[in-house]
Amino acid sequence: MKSPLPQRHGLDPVRLRTPAETSWATMRDHLVERLPRVDPARIDAMLREQRIVDRSGPIAPDAPFVPEEFLWFHRDLPDEASVPFEIGIVHRDDDLLVVDKPHFLATIPRGRHILETALVRLRRDLDLPTLSPAHRLDRPTAGLLMFVVRRERRGAYQTLFRDRRVRKTYEAVAPHDPALTLPRTVESRIVKERGVIRAYEEPGPVNAVTHVELLAHRNGLARYRLVPETGRTHQLRVHMNGLGVPILGDDFYPELTEKPLNDFRRPLQLLAAALEFRDPFTGATRRFTTRLDLQAWTSFDKWASPTREGRP
Secondary structure (H helix, E strand, C coil), X not given: CCCCCCCECCECCEEEECCCCCXXXXXXXXXXXXXXXXXXXXXXXXXXXXXXXXXXEECCCCCECCCCCXXXXXXXXXXXXXXXXXXXXXXXXXXXXXXXXXXXXXXXXXXXXXXCEHHHHHHHHCCCCCCEECCCCCCCCEEEEEEECCHHHXXXXXXXXXXXXCEEEEEEEEECCCCCCCCEEXXXXXXXXXXXXXXXXXXXXXXXXXXXXXXXXXXXEEEEEEEECCCCCCHHXXXXXXXXXXXXXXXXXXXXXXXXXXXXXXXXXXXXXXXXXXXXXXXXXXXXXXXXXXXXXXXXXXXXXXXXXXXX
16 A cells, blocks of 8 residues: 655655554554654654555544544654765666665664665765665674665565575674684574574574685685575674684674764675576576775784774
């Protein structure tokens, strides 16, 4: 169902559907219970300002509860630290937009990151209101991120990633261990519990597989190629840490380190370097490669002690 409210800052409005039961006297009462994290006084203000609408228009502060009705509104935006790095355009056509996402920029709005996300920036800056991600990259990871331009083709491209029919290649910089035999395939069981920041490995059926290859080494550091066969949360970071060579700049593994959101020093040295797949519409093989480098490899001195404003 199309929203009666337009996008704001590249963001779609929230849509709620009221339940069939009629346990509330007014729409306001239902919203207060439905949105426990929102101050009831803020809900009252939004109703007075006509910021909450149904299919007929703004709902009044004392509007009676209507079951199975749709409501729309825009969330209040959090205060965000501006991410001072640009998104690079790698490829653009009528169907796909492939970009180089910088470190520290989230893929989609979530939690404390709303406007400072790749999706919102690109929708706004390129005037592409129906743009949607085909997959996601973690906020600390830089590199290739693919978006679908047309809504009617979204499902086909997203299915490629869901069904693991996209070959993803990553690069990472981590310590060099001469005793580590490479290349090798790492297989383990990774568990990520809801509400717990870090993932961990445990005995049991394998659900995470990564091919690890040494590309080069110098001065105690190495550049690795990582090719995941599966897509568990933090898989590459967990597997590299398990090998005894945690990725440089990792704030989660081996130890959890708290860092302010506006601290852009020492980014995670993990880069989504290549994407390759067979196009579901043309049948052609498509391959995209990043234009970014990992700073710890190309300019270690700059990476090791950068200013806060220094680019990763």
